[in-house]
Amino acid sequence: MPAIIDQVVAITGASSGIGEATARLLAARGAAVVLGARRTDRLDRLAADLRAAGGRAVTRATDVTRREDLERLVDLATSEYGRLDVLVGNAGIARTGPVADLDVAGWTQMIDVNLVGVLHGIAAALPVFRRQGHGHLVTTVSTSGLKIVPTQAVYAATKNAVRTLLEGLRQESTDGVLRTTAVSPGYVRTELADWIDNAEVREQVRQDMERLAIAPEAVARAIAFAIEQPEDVEIGEIVIRPTVQG
Ligand SMILES: NC(=O)c1ccc[n+]([C@@H]2O[C@H](COP(=O)([O-])OP(=O)(O)OC[C@H]3O[C@@H](n4cnc5c(N)ncnc54)[C@H](OP(=O)(O)O)[C@@H]3O)[C@@H](O)[C@H]2O)c1
Numbered sequence: 001m002p003a004i005i006d007q008v009v010a011i012t013g014a015s016s017g018i019g020e021a022t023a024r025l026l027a028a029r030g031a032a033v034v035l036g037a038r039r040t041d042r043l044d045r046l047a048a049d050l051r052a053a054g055g056r057a058v059t060r061a062t063d064v065t066r067r068e069d070l071e072r073l074v075d076l077a078t079s080e081y082g083r084l085d086v087l088v089g090n091a092g093i094a095r096t097g098p099v100a101d102l103d104v105a106g107w108t109q110m111i112d113v114n115l116v117g118v119l120h121g122i123a124a125a126l127p128v129f130r131r132q133g134h135g136h137l138v139t140t141v142s143t144s145g146l147k148i149v150p151t152q153a154v155y156a157a158t159k160n161a162v163r164t165l166l167e168g169l170r171q172e173s174t175d176g177v178l179r180t181t182a183v184s185p186g187y188v189r190t191e192l193a194d195w196i197d198n199a200e201v202r203e204q205v206r207q208d209m210e211r212l213a214i215a216p217e218a219v220a221r222a223i224a225f226a227i228e229q230p231e232d233v234e235i236g237e238i239v240i241r242p243t244v245q246g
Contacts (some may be wrong), residue, residue, distance in 0.1 A: 001222040002113050003227070003228035003229070003230070004026060004030055004031050004224060004227060004228050005029065005030030005031070005032060006031070006032070006033070007026070007030075007031045007032070007085040007086060007227065008032045008034065008036075008068065008077050008081040008082070008084050008085045008086070009026050009031045009032070009034065009085060009086040009087075009088060009227070010033075010034040010036065010073055010074060010076075010077050010081055010084055010086070010087050010088065010125075011023050011026075011033060011034070011035055011036065011087075011088040011090055011240045012037065012062060012070075012073070012087075012088065012089055012090050012091040012117070012121060013036075013037055013063050013090040013091030013092060013140075013216055014033075014035035014036060014037050014043060014046065014059075014090070015035075015037035015038070015039045015042040015043050016037075016042065016190060016191050017188070017190030017191055017192065017216050018090055018140060018185065018188060018190060018216045018219045018220065019035075019037065019088070019090040019091070020046055020215045020216070021215070021220040022088060022090065022216075022219070022223050022224075023035055023046060023057070023086065023224075024046075024049075024050065024217075024220070025048065025058055025217065025220040025221065026054065026220075026223075026224060026227070027050040027055035027056065028053070030032060031056075031225065032056040032057070032058075032077075032080075032081045033050065033055070033056070033057045033058075034056060034057075034058055034059075034060070034073060034076050034077040034080070034081070034084075035047060035058070035059045035060075035061030035090075036059070036060055036061075036064075036070075036073040037062060037091065038061065038062070040059065040061045042236070043059040043061075044059055046059075047059045051235050056081070058076055058080050059146075060072055060073050060076045062091075064089075064113055064116075064117030064118075064120055064121065065112045065113060065116060065117055065120075066120070066232065067120045067123060069120075070117075070120040070121050070124035070125075071123075071124045073166040074087070074124040074125055074128055077240050078128060083128070083132055084125060084128050084129070084132075084135065084240075085134070085136060086135070086136040086137075086138060086227055087121050087124075087125040087135070087136075087137055087138070088138045088139075088140075088223060089117070089118045089121040089122075089137065089138070089140070089162075090138075090139070090140040090167070091113060091115075091117055091138040091226045092113060092114045092140060092162075092190050092192075093109060093114065093192075093195055094152075094155050094193070094195070094196060094205075095107070095109055095110050095154075095155070095195070095196060095197060096149055096151045096154075096155050096196055096198070096201050096205065097151055097196070097197065097198035097201050098150065098153050098198075098201075099153050099154065100208075101179075101198060102110070103197065103198075106154075106197060107154045108157055110154055110158050111154075111158055112149035113156045114155070114158035114159065114161075114162065115161045115162060115165075118139055118162050118165065119165070121137070122137065122165075122169070125137065126178070129177060129178055130177060132133070133177055134177060134178075134231060135177065135178055135179070136178070136179040136180075136181070136226075136227060137166065137169070137178065137179070137180045137181070138180075138181045138183060138226055139162055139166060139180075139181070139182055139183070139222055140183050140185065140219070141159040141160075141162050141182045141184050142155070142156070142159040142184055142185060143181065143184050143185065143186040143210065143239060143241050143245075144156040144159055144184075145157075145159040145160035146184060146239065147165055151198075151201050151204075151225070154183075159184075162182070163182050163184075163237075166180040166181075166182050167180075167182075167236075170234075170236065176231075176232070177190065178230045179231075179234040179238060180236065181226040181234070181235050181237070181238065182233070182236065182237050182238075183219065183222055183223055183226070183237075183238045183240065184237065184238065184239045184240070184241075185219045185222075185240050185241065186211055186212075186214075186239075186241025186245045187208055187209055187212045187213040187214070187242055187245055188209075188214055188215070188216050188218070188219055189209055189213040189214065189215055189216065189243065190209075190216055191206040192205075193206045193209060203234055209223065212242045212244055212245050213242060214240075214241075214242045218240060219240055222238045222240045225230055225238070230236075
């Protein structure tokens with residue numbers, strides 16, 4: 001699939017799960033990948049793996065709640081590889097639980113990572129995309145925002161805020177420079193549930209993942225599909241869930 005060869009793709013949340021699988025797939029198909037997350041030991045191991053297999057990969061410690069970290073990640077792409085073709089805004093957390101738990105700290109964290117983190121990526125990448133005359137924002141949202149279920153209200157709200165944001169940006173960007181894609185996975189087998197504070201909800205999500213979830217590579221393939229389209233084709237939304245998920 002020639003369209004991915006030589007693309008420069010920055011990925012946030014590349015240290016595990018969907019971000020890691022996306023990095024592996026795109027690097028194997030010839031993209032230069034620029035990997036951001038907070039756990040730099042994992043990022044460095046991943047980049048070493050990719051380079052050992054003949055791929056091109058660099059890393060930078062990135063906390064998406066810090067605007068300057070996204071700027072440094074985008075700077076790394078342009079200084080190392082000359083441009084940035086795609087930003088995959090994938091970093092996310094799920095501090096799920098009933099609203100009645102009043103987990104204000106968890107809500108704030110989800111808003112900071114899942115929404116403000118994506119905005120920081122847009123703020124860093126958009127000027128580069130405009131200067132280059134092209135660019136693609138791919139963002140991992142969720143089916144949680146499509147079928148609203150108990151315990152996921154605030155998480156779903158952050159994901160739907162991003163969905164709305166991307167559609168608004170798309171409406172403002174019909175000059176052909178920018179493409180936006182919102183990818184909505186259902187249950188995917190990753191570490192996402194490990195960080196849920198509410199023990200009962202964490203156990204339930206782990207069991208659901210065990211029972212239902214698809215591999216992160218499936219989402220990586222969906223992201224690759226959006227990226228490899230010709231410049232005049234924009235895949236706005238992709239919903240990808242286990243066949244057995246209700
Ligand atoms: N798994 C699912 O069922 C599912 C379903 C729908 C949507 N999603 C979405 O998919 C995305 C990826 O999640 P995943 O399922 O692959 O889970 P994961 O394995 O836990 O990966 C989450 C990634 O986000 C990064 N991250 C978290 N907070 C960050 C921060 N402040 N700054 C930078 N990076 C941060 C983590 O890296 P560090 O901890 O190293 O920073 C990690 O690389 C998320 O947006 C999630 O909401 C997942």
